[in-house]
Amino acid sequence: xxxxxxxxxxxxxxxxxxxxxxxxxxxxxxxxxxxxxxxxxxxxxxxxxxxxxxxxxxxxxxxxxxxxxxxxxxxxxxxxxxxxxxxxxxxxxxxxxxxxxxxxxxxxxxxxxxxxxxxxxxxxxxxxxxxxxxxxxxxxxxxxxxxxxxxxxxxxxxxxxxxxxxxxxxxxxxxxxxxxxxxxxxxxxxxxxxxxxxxxxxxxxxxxxxxxxxxxxxxxxxxxxxxxxxxxxxxxxxxxxxxxxxxxxxxxxxxxxxxxxxxxxxxxxxxxxx
Amino acid sequence: xxxxxxxxxxxxxxxxxxxxxxxxxxxxxxxxxxxxxxxxxxxxxxxxxxxxxxxxxxxxxxxxxxxxxxxxxxxxxxxxxxxxxxxxxxxxxxxxxxxxxxxxxxxxxxxxxxxxxxxxxxxxxxxxxxxxxxxxxxxxxxxxxxxxxxxxxxxxxxxxxxxxxxxxxxxxxxxxxxxxxxxxxxxxxxxxxxxxxxxxxxxxxxxxxxxxxxxxxxxxxxxxxxxxxxxxxxxxxxxxxxxxxxxxxxxxxxxxxxxxxxxxxxxxxxxxxxxxxxxxxxxxxxxxxxxxxxxxxxxxxxxxxxxxxxxxxxxxxxxxxxxxxxxxxxxxxxxxxxxxxxxxxxxxxxxxxxxxxxxxxxxxxxxxxxxxxxxxxxxxxxxxxxxxxxxxxxxxxxxxxxxxxxxxxxxxxxxxxxxxxxxxxxxxxxxxxxxxxxxxxxxxxxxxxxxxxxxxxxxxxxxxxxxxxxxxxxxxxxxxxxxxxxxxxxxxxxxxxxxxxxxxxxxxxxxxxxx
Numbered sequence: 001x002x003x004x005x006x007x008x009x010x011x012x013x014x015x016x017x018x019x020x021x022x023x024x025x026x027x028x029x030x031x032x033x034x035x036x037x038x039x040x041x042x043x044x045x046x047x048x049x050x051x052x053x054x055x056x057x058x059x060x061x062x063x064x065x066x067x068x069x070x071x072x073x074x075x076x077x078x079x080x081x082x083x084x085x086x087x088x089x090x091x092x093x094x095x096x097x098x099x100x101x102x103x104x105x106x107x108x109x110x111x112x113x114x115x116x117x118x119x120x121x122x123x124x125x126x127x128x129x130x131x132x133x134x135x136x137x138x139x140x141x142x143x144x145x146x147x148x149x150x151x152x153x154x155x156x157x158x159x160x161x162x163x164x165x166x167x168x169x170x171x172x173x174x175x176x177x178x179x180x181x182x183x184x185x186x187x188x189x190x191x192x193x194x195x196x197x198x199x200x201x202x203x204x205x206x207x208x209x210x211x212x213x214x215x216x217x218x219x220x221x222x223x224x225x226x227x228x229x230x231x232x233x234x235x236x237x238x239x240x241x242x243x244x245x246x247x248x249x250x251x252x253x254x255x256x257x258x259x260x261x262x263x264x265x266x267x268x269x270x271x272x273x274x
Numbered sequence: 275x276x277x278x279x280x281x282x283x284x285x286x287x288x289x290x291x292x293x294x295x296x297x298x299x300x301x302x303x304x305x306x307x308x309x310x311x312x313x314x315x316x317x318x319x320x321x322x323x324x325x326x327x328x329x330x331x332x333x334x335x336x337x338x339x340x341x342x343x344x345x346x347x348x349x350x351x352x353x354x355x356x357x358x359x360x361x362x363x364x365x366x367x368x369x370x371x372x373x374x375x376x377x378x379x380x381x382x383x384x385x386x387x388x389x390x391x392x393x394x395x396x397x398x399x400x401x402x403x404x405x406x407x408x409x410x411x412x413x414x415x416x417x418x419x420x421x422x423x424x425x426x427x428x429x430x431x432x433x434x435x436x437x438x439x440x441x442x443x444x445x446x447x448x449x450x451x452x453x454x455x456x457x458x459x460x461x462x463x464x465x466x467x468x469x470x471x472x473x474x475x476x477x478x479x480x481x482x483x484x485x486x487x488x489x490x491x492x493x494x495x496x497x498x499x500x501x502x503x504x505x506x507x508x509x510x511x512x513x514x515x516x517x518x519x520x521x522x523x524x525x526x527x528x529x530x531x532x533x534x535x536x537x538x539x540x541x542x543x544x545x546x547x548x549x550x551x552x553x554x555x556x557x558x559x560x561x562x563x564x565x566x567x568x569x570x571x572x573x574x575x576x577x578x579x580x581x582x583x584x585x586x587x588x589x590x591x592x593x594x595x596x597x598x599x600x601x602x603x604x605x606x607x608x609x610x611x612x613x614x615x616x617x618x619x620x621x622x623x624x625x626x627x628x629x630x631x632x633x634x635x636x637x638x639x640x641x642x643x644x645x646x647x648x649x650x651x652x653x654x655x656x657x658x659x660x661x662x663x664x665x666x667x668x669x670x671x672x673x674x675x676x677x678x679x680x681x682x683x684x685x686x687x688x689x690x691x692x693x694x695x696x697x698x699x700x701x702x703x704x705x706x707x708x709x710x711x712x713x714x715x716x717x718x719x720x721x722x723x724x725x726x727x728x729x730x731x732x733x734x735x736x737x738x739x740x741x742x743x744x745x746x747x748x749x750x751x752x753x754x755x756x757x758x759x760x761x762x763x764x765x766x767x768x769x770x771x772x773x774x775x776x777x778x779x780x781x782x783x784x785x786x787x788x789x
Contacts, residue, residue: 054333059591194485274337
């Protein structure tokens with residue numbers, strides 16, 4: 001197939017040869033027919049490469065080179081540990097140890113794309129804003145600490161991408177000892193307003209469904225205590241604190257503690273390159 | 275236009291009918307005249323392989339285009355042994371503190387004219403909160419109690435893209451504190467308040483960025499109509515609620531280093547070719563079938579046209595992914611994931627200094643690496659045609675420390691990061707990729723000594739031979755993330771340690787095609 005060079009000439013004074021004419025119109029052998037050659041047979045040799053021919057933008061079908069897709073959620077969502085937490089505090093020492101099934105998807109931070117053809121590579125990203133309430137139990141801030149894990153990561157096509165795991169900063173400090181109720185609840189969550197932009201690159205990009213999802217893990221704030229029958233059970237972390245309501249009133253209260261990650265504006269996207 | 279086939283096969287006993295003869299010839303002429311489509315081309319028709327002259331080249335911008343600008347601003351933080359806090363510069367304007375969106379200086383770019391297109395906008399911006407706006411002022415090292423209430427965003431044609439805002443849709447939104455009283459009645463004081471049950475407290479000022487110095491990476495898609503589009507970075511300083519009495523309100527916002535890059539992917543591009551056609555005259559009744567009538571007047575022009583197809587003969591969307599060569603020349607990525615925590619105490623060499631440090635306690639940019647010595651690195655990349663390398667990096671910065679072992683409780687300690695590459699035997703880093711984060715999560719008011727735990731987002735597009743200013747010509751042997759520490763204040767000028775954890779580096783080399 002390719003250039004039309006093998007045609008049959010018409011000769012004046014000679015009878016018209018039907019077979020030759022038919023082949024000039026359509027010939028499966030190739031290189032002859034003016035109808036058969038364009039039927040999927042035009043090759044680089046048919047193009048005016050030494051002259052004007054270039055592939056212009058108008059020649060390319062929409063989204064046949066780059067097929068980006070993105071989504072967003074502007075709504076705020078509070079993710080509390082009583083709903084989103086995985087394991088009790090102390091179960092895991094690192095987020096790297098957390099099994100995949102304990103990571104929870106963050107609502108509104110996902111993009112799912114059906115890609116109809118195989119591409120070379122694809123970039124995935126999730127951007128989000130968060131206010132962080134991550135708890136440490138501590139008395140001195142340095143030597144004796146019990147940090148509750150809290151972090152995020154990207155899950156791409158149902159696989160946790162470990163390199164995207166990000167631990168949230170510790171912002172809330174709860175004293176170990178209930179014997180020191182004069183201690184005020186101390187936290188820095190006023191300023192723990194951070195923006196995260198996480199990316200992942202897949203160096204091959206198969207046709208089919210692709211998904212990027214922001215995932216969340218946080219520890220349950222619970223303690224193991226014996227009940228009246230001596231059986232161990234998990235109970236919510238409760239601590240005595242002195243709370244100052246205004247300049248004149250300080251009260252001692254028992255507080256149940258939780259962790260919280262509040263998400264602001266979120267966006268996610270996938271950009272496959274042919 | 276679909277495949278074309280003869281409507282009948284001419285046989286010996288047939289009478290030549292002009293209409294049937296026309297049906298043999300005219301469909302081929304009609305197809306050539308602007309109707310060649312994806313079914314007419316072999317799968318390698320425009321895949322751009324083979325030696326030059328035997329391959330179909332792609333017009334620059336047909337697959338993707340790029341428009342962007344970079345802004346490099348020296349924050350004047352001194353150099354090793356004489357560090358200082360970031361300074362207010364004499365010729366650089368602040369962002370007004372009126373709660374309104376304002377353009378980040380020098381970040382406006384005009385894209386197009388495009389056809390209908392999808393724009394992928396990527397930007398970075400480094401901000402600082404200064405004590406004031408005069409040149410005598412410097413960085414205000416606010417601690418973890420003072421949120422600075424900064425939002426940044428992308429803007430297209432005057433419209434702020436809401437999904438790019440670094441904050442909340444309602445920035446004045448309250449956030450509940452994550453505890454609840456075990457007591458049914460909150461107060462036990464006398465007389466008790468008339469509240470029926472638990473009354474948790476809430477936080478204010480949690481709808482915008484908190485740290486006093488940080489860099490953010492913004493991304494968004496924009497479905498662009500045909501025309502020119504003005505894209506820029508905007509910032510605003512939000513007001514603070516005043517019912518938290520211990521929160522200071524002063525400080526002026528400056529945005530120094532920034533980049534904005536717009537990748538446009540055509541969807542319905544404007545036509546750029548000149549229409550090309552071939553005229554096949556119709557046979558009339560009693561026309562003579564001769565060599566001149568068949569070959570010279572009809573079949574020869576058709577053959578010539580199909581043997582030398584002009585761009586104007588193609589219909590819209592004549593090529594699909596099967597016909598086209600990928601714009602991707604190369605990709606590479608590297609990740610450090612397990613057991614990577616490592617502290618680097620390398621002194622920042624000063625702004626825009628190509629100083630590479632090979633020891634974690636010396637001076638210069640030390641590469642992000644893990645505790646086993648594995649360096650985060652991508653490459654090499656070979657530049658043999660006009661191209662761009664799109665680079666993303668994410669680094670988890672855990673803390674800025676006093677030395678290499680303990681977290682600093684000083685908000686004037688900075689961690690600095692940049693993208694750097696090796697060219698020949700030399701290090702090259704572009705100053706506008708430098709980012710700075712202070713140890714925001716420090717306070718003397720409470721129990722804890724906690725890390726900043728910021729995700730450091732780095733980004734750069736390296737442009738090679740694209741005919742624009744600052745286009746590069748070198749082959750990067752590798753691309754890495756540089757890490758350094760800055761002690762911005764106090765009498766001790768030893769560089770702080772920067773503790774990093776999981777990180778990743780990705781690069782996509784894209785060809786720009788012909789000019």
